[in-house]
């Protein structure tokens with residue numbers, strides 16, 4: 730059981746970017762109350778890249794993520810996922826695409842309170858057409874990988890914040906999405922739980938999972954392959970860190986060299 734399958738991702742995109750925004754814009758309101766929440770963003774996210782999106786509160790991070798994930802419609806520009814234009818799809822096609830090809834992770838988890846951890850993870854697999862047996866097997870495998878095999882029958886209310894977010898990440902992965910989109914995934918977590926989530930993202934990165942993480946947290950941004958900054962809805966900086974998570978940071982490299 731692997732967390733993700735990189736090979737199928739590469740096939741789906743033929744070497745092009747997994748995710749692409751072209752001239753992407755989202756305007757709210759009109760007249761004096763007009764807000765350019767996202768303002769002409771061009772962005773290519775290659776397969777396997779971990780991208781952090783940073784910037785001050787209100788700069789358009791969540792709006793951008795929702796446009797990229799087909800949760801909101803742009804007022805201008807295009808969104809491409811897996812080589813296919815998605816911004817003009819009908820609501821049903823878009824819902825199906827979100828279910829099968831995109832894994833969402835939110836700051837406040839968005840788990841179903843009355844379902845167990847396992848049932849929360851199984852649900853998107855069932856909705857995507859997996860048999861109950863397949864959904865159960867997949868969910869059990871992924872919960873094991875996120876370190877929650879022993880908590881599968883627990884309700885969200887019986888789990889810590891960090892454990893809930895790991896369930897949410899397991900749920901995001903269950904249909905082997907082309908891309909995982911996370912909006913402030915550590916925003917409600919203490920530093921120990923944040924560390925667990927970063928370790929998990931590290932595993933995803935090693936497995937070739939394309940990941941876009943919106944974050945205020947410098948620790949989270951510092952672990953990405955690439956960091957882009959937004960100001961007033963526009964990209965103002967694009968930095969390739971080339972360090973990655975955990976053991977490939979300069980400190981980790983030094984320690985392993987010494988060891």
Ligand SMILES: Nc1ncnc2c1ncn2[C@@H]1O[C@H](COP(=O)(O)OP(=O)(O)O)[C@@H](O)[C@H]1O
Pocket residue numbers: 757758764765766784785786787788789790791792793
């Ligand atoms: N539904 C909405 N209606 C009107 N304005 C909105 C709406 N959602 C967000 N905005 C505005 O768009 C801008 C970007 O918001 P958002 O994407 O939530 O920023 P961030 O996630 O970076 O904090 C803000 O000025 C916000 O007030």
Ligand SMILES: [Mg+2]
Pocket residue numbers: 790791792
């Ligand atoms: Mg936000």
